[in-house]
Amino acid sequence: MRDAKIVSRRFDLPNSHTLEVAQKHGAYKAVEKAFGMKPEAIVEEVDRSGLRGKGGGGAPAGSKWKLMLGDFGGRPKYLAVNCDESEPGTFKDRQIITKDPHLLIEGIILTCYAIGSHDAYIYIRGEYHDFQKILQEAIDEAYAAGILGEKVLGHDYRLDVTIHRGAGAYICGEKSALLESMEGKRGHPRLKPHQKEPEWYFGNPTLVNNVETIASVPFIVNEGADAYRSFGTEKSPGTLLFALSGHVERPGVYEAEFGTPMMEYIEHFGGGIRGGKALKAVIPGGASTPVLSAEEVAEATLDYESLRQYGSSLGTGGMIVMDESVDMVEALKNLLEFYHHESCGQCTPCREGTGWVDALVADVLAQKGSPEHIEKLLDVSVTMNGKTICVFAPAVSGVIDGFVGKFRGEFEAYLRSLA
Amino acid sequence: MSFTFTEENLQALESLEKRYPSKEALMLPALWKVMRQQGHIDTEAMVAVAEWLEVPPVKVYGVATFYTMFHLEPIGRHHIQLCKTLSCALCGKADILAHLKKKLGIEVGETTEDGRFTLSQVECLGSCGTAPVMQINDTLYENLTIEKVDEILEGLE
Numbered sequence: 001m002r003d004a005k006i007v008s009r010r011f012d013l014p015n016s017h018t019l020e021v022a023q024k025h026g027a028y029k030a031v032e033k034a035f036g037m038k039p040e041a042i043v044e045e046v047d048r049s050g051l052r053g054k055g056g057g058g059a060p061a062g063s064k065w066k067l068m069l070g071d072f073g074g075r076p077k078y079l080a081v082n083c084d085e086s087e088p089g090t091f092k093d094r095q096i097i098t099k100d101p102h103l104l105i106e107g108i109i110l111t112c113y114a115i116g117s118h119d120a121y122i123y124i125r126g127e128y129h130d131f132q133k134i135l136q137e138a139i140d141e142a143y144a145a146g147i148l149g150e151k152v153l154g155h156d157y158r159l160d161v162t163i164h165r166g167a168g169a170y171i172c173g174e175k176s177a178l179l180e181s182m183e184g185k186r187g188h189p190r191l192k193p194h195q196k197e198p199e200w201y202f203g204n205p206t207l208v209n210n211v212e213t214i215a216s217v218p219f220i221v222n223e224g225a226d227a228y229r230s231f232g233t234e235k236s237p238g239t240l241l242f243a244l245s246g247h248v249e250r251p252g253v254y255e256a257e258f259g260t261p262m263m264e265y266i267e268h269f270g271g272g273i274r275g276g277k278a279l280k281a282v283i284p285g286g287a288s289t290p291v292l293s294a295e296e297v298a299e300a301t302l303d304y305e306s307l308r309q310y311g312s313s314l315g316t317g318g319m320i321v322m323d324e325s326v327d328m329v330e331a332l333k334n335l336l337e338f339y340h341h342e343s344c345g346q347c348t349p350c351r352e353g354t355g356w357v358d359a360l361v362a363d364v365l366a367q368k369g370s371p372e373h374i375e376k377l378l379d380v381s382v383t384m385n386g387k388t389i390c391v392f393a394p395a396v397s398g399v400i401d402g403f404v405g406k407f408r409g410e411f412e413a414y415l416r417s418l419a
Numbered sequence: 420m421s422f423t424f425t426e427e428n429l430q431a432l433e434s435l436e437k438r439y440p441s442k443e444a445l446m447l448p449a450l451w452k453v454m455r456q457q458g459h460i461d462t463e464a465m466v467a468v469a470e471w472l473e474v475p476p477v478k479v480y481g482v483a484t485f486y487t488m489f490h491l492e493p494i495g496r497h498h499i500q501l502c503k504t505l506s507c508a509l510c511g512k513a514d515i516l517a518h519l520k521k522k523l524g525i526e527v528g529e530t531t532e533d534g535r536f537t538l539s540q541v542e543c544l545g546s547c548g549t550a551p552v553m554q555i556n557d558t559l560y561e562n563l564t565i566e567k568v569d570e571i572l573e574g575l576e
């Protein structure tokens with residue numbers, strides 16, 4: 001497997017989180033280069049790189065950035081960096097903010113300069129209190145060194161970066177809920193517009209990108225779009241901080257290029273399945289991506305196109321690995337409890353549906369179910385799909401369909417033991 | 420009993436104000452200050468926050484009740500938050516929970532009689548690679564074993 005370190009390049013250096021070490025190893029070089037470029041040229045370069053959003057949706061970053069170049073009658077523009085990182089199985093952004101916060105700050109400067117913004121916020125999940133401290137120290141260092149503030153590195157350009165702490169709500173990772181939360185409201189996702197437009201923060205045009213997306217920008221500015229595209233595949237260029245948790249020998253976050261065979265990744269970085277057991281299933285990209293059976297894992301590659309073939313998606317790249325000992329009904333129950341707890345409650349199919357499916361699977365587990373339980377489960381799942389304000393409910397629907405569709409026998413076994 | 424921000428907290432909030440397009444953005448920062456100041460957010464504090472933000476108290480109530488990390492009532496000095504989501508469940512969370520319950524003599528959602536510990540289960544803490552994990556107040560503890568849990572709890576007064 002080829003070494004592919006774009007974002008994690010400095011992770012293993014001692015004290016990599018300090019300005020001194022980061023700068024000695026190239027941090028903020030791209031900023032000087034960027035100031036010699038027109039902002040639109042940077043947007044163009046990012047667009048050409050094919051950089052895709054790394055927060056789970058995989059939207060092309062360039063298209064979103066271009067929306068920020070429109071005419072907004074002189075209104076201020078904002079960047080909101082999404083560090084809510086609450087998708088179960090995902091723990092990659094925390095590596096960036098603790099091991100190389102200056103890479104993120106550098107990316108923020110480049111992004112804001114490109115889109116014409118002077119104020120960036122980093123929305124961080126409330127639980128990341130200790131990691132937030134490390135990030136704040138790096139921001140303070142950057143201010144003290146004249147890298148942030150009134151004159152970024154002596155140029156006639158102001159930039160302020162402010163951390164905004166969340167308070168425990170998974171849904172605030174959804175971009176419009178995030179902005180609602182930053183406006184001092186409940187984290188309720190907004191209705192989506194019909195045409196392409198930016199997000200809005202207090203009525204001002206705003207770009208929301210994931211931490212890792214922003215942290216990929218310095219490489220693109222330094223080395224160019226073609227260098228970025230030399231990694232990954234045609235449609236999924238570059239790399240991702242993929243992650244492994246669950247039943248592997250060495251769980252963790254390891255950067256790899258898109259297109260890497262999934263099993264090779266699990267073996268190479270994760271050291272294979274824990275205790276030499278057999279693999280049963282992998283949830284490929286955070287809890288909200290439909291599960292893959294062992295046969296599918298053997299064929300799949302880590303890119304957007306491949307995972308779609310298995311009715312799943314790449315998501316955040318956080319793989320949850322399950323060995324042969326796992327009871328798939330219990331695993332689904334665990335996830336449904338999560339969704340039931342985290343539904344923001346605005347849409348009836350989601351607020352009620354997540355409770356119903358949780359209760360249905362609880363019945364199955366308690367051997368109180370009947371064969372109709374499976375049909376009902378799938379029926380509620382249909383109702384949850386495509387009828388809500390955000391894609392939370394459709395994602396739950398996909399999770400259910402994946403588990404029941406691919407491991408139906410395990411659900412039926414619980415019902416058979418009734419007879 | 421009415422609530423007033425400490426001078427220090429008030430100043431910190433005021434200096435944050437210029438970073439935002441609207442004062443209302445300071446809702447979560449203000450509620451976090453309340454949490455830091457007294458450990459929970461009661462009605463009096465909500466009213467104080469509402470006055471400072473110049474919004475109706477019901478708006479503060481709506482927000483304070485939405486977010487899991489805001490407590491509306493006092494809890495134990497050490498809030499044990501054990502992650503219950505899938506990766507932690509796959510890696511032995513159940514044993515840790517059983518041990519915590521036995522050791523503390525309480526169920527999930529309860530506080531020990533001496534007011535030292537409150538036991539909660541929470542959703543994914545973003546540390547799935549070092550499962551099972553728990554957070555006590557603001558500190559994360561990873562790769563938990565029963566021995567490790569004993570050590571951690573003994574280190575807390």
Ligand SMILES: Cc1cc2nc3c(=O)[nH]c(=O)nc-3n(C[C@H](O)[C@H](O)[C@H](O)COP(=O)(O)O)c2cc1C
Binds near residue numbers: 052084086087174176
């Ligand atoms: C329910 C839900 C939760 C989400 N949680 C996160 C999150 O924790 N972090 C994140 O970066 N994106 C999250 N997203 C995706 C964001 O809505 C948004 O697409 C992303 O932050 C945009 O950045 P990107 O294009 O750079 O990925 C979530 C989306 C949904 C529907």
Ligand code: SF4
Binds near residue numbers: 188342346351389
């Ligand atoms: S789908 Fe669920 S989480 Fe999304 S807005 Fe509706 S109720 Fe909220």
Ligand code: FES
Binds near residue numbers: 503505508542547552
């Ligand atoms: S599942 Fe426990 S930290 Fe993610």
